[in-house]
Amino acid sequence: GAVVSQHPSRVICKSGTSVKIECRSLDFQATTMFWYRQFPKQSLMLMATSNEGSKATYEQGVEKDKFLINHASLTLSTLTVTSAHPEDSSFYICSARDETGGNSPLHFGNGTRLTVT
C-alpha cells in the first residue's frame, strides 16, 4: 500500500532556531501533500496544502513566513518552522493521496514531535 515517510520523528531545538521536516511519498507520486498540526487530545488542524511546483496554500491564521513549505518534487514536501518558539512545540503530521480526486483516503506519515526549549 501507499507509504508516506516523515523525518525526523522527534526533534528538540532551541528557541530562535529553524527546523526542517521532510515528508516523502515512497511508492507513489503526490502532486498535493497536506501538513497538519496536532496538540494533545485535540484534532488534526490543517495548516497548509503543499502543491508540487507552485506555492503552498495556507489556512487562515497560519503564518506563511513562519511555516515555510517547499514541494520541489512529486515525492517530497518539506516544512520549515522558522525562528521556532516554545509555543510552536507540537506534533506535525504530513499526508498525501496516491490518486487524483477528492475522495481517496489520505496516507499519513508518522508525525514529527517538535519540542522547542
Place this chain on the structure above:
Amino acid sequence: SQKIEQNSEALNIQEGKTATLTCNYTNYSPAYLQWYRQDPGRGPVFLLLIRENEKEKRKERLKVTFDTTLKQSLFHITASQPADSATYLCALAGFQKLVFGTGTRLLVSP
C-alpha cells in the same frame, strides 16, 4: 459555523463486545465521510470511506453508517479486541481537503 463533534470521553468496553462511536456534524454537506484510527505518537491510518448516497459500509469487523438527515455517522467494531484500543477520528470532505473531528479514544479491556 461548521462543527464536527465526537465524544471526547474515552469509551471503555469489554473484549468481545461491540464498540459504537459517534460523529455528529453541523453546517456541513459532505459528499463523503472517512474514519481513521490513530495510535499514540503515530499518524492516522485510513479505515473506511462512506459516500453521502450510501447508508452503510462494512469491512471485516468494522461497520459505518451515514445518515445525512441526522447529520451523523456511527462507527461500529464488532467482537472488539484489546488491539482495537486507539483513538478513532472521523473526517468530512471539504473541497480537496478533509476536516477532522477531535476523535474518541476506545479502550478494550480483556
